[in-house]
Amino acid sequence: MTRAINRPAALFRRAAETLLAAALLLIAGCYYAPPPYAPAPTSFDRSWEAARGAAYDEGVRVTGEDRSRGVITGISNGQEVTINVFRQADGSVRVEFNARGPQGTNNDLAGRLSRAYDRRMGR
DSSP, X not given: OOOOOOHHXXXXXXXXXXXXXXXXXXXXXXXXXXXOOOOOOOHHXXXXXXXXXXXXXXXXXXXXXXXXXXXXXXXETTEEEEEEEEEOTTSOEEEEEEEEETTEEOHHHHHHHHHHHHHHTTO
């Protein structure tokens, strides 16, 4: 006795199984990992790091840092160096460089620090 095979039903079943298997493979193989969140540095952070780097560039030995007050102090060839990083009310940052020695203010060292700072800030 020969059994009659319902060809359209068998083809439909086979197609459904194939689609189900493909869908399961797609679901199992897909994973999206968002990139880690790294906040951009604030303008104060960027200015602070540039000011510290400028001191290093000009040979200033940093003797103190008070980030909460925005003050970096150091010494260079007998000159006392003070760098002030201020947050202003409008959100901008102001940086001041002062160098004093036995003979008074050293504008040359302060100017070199300012130029080194500008280079580090990409100006």
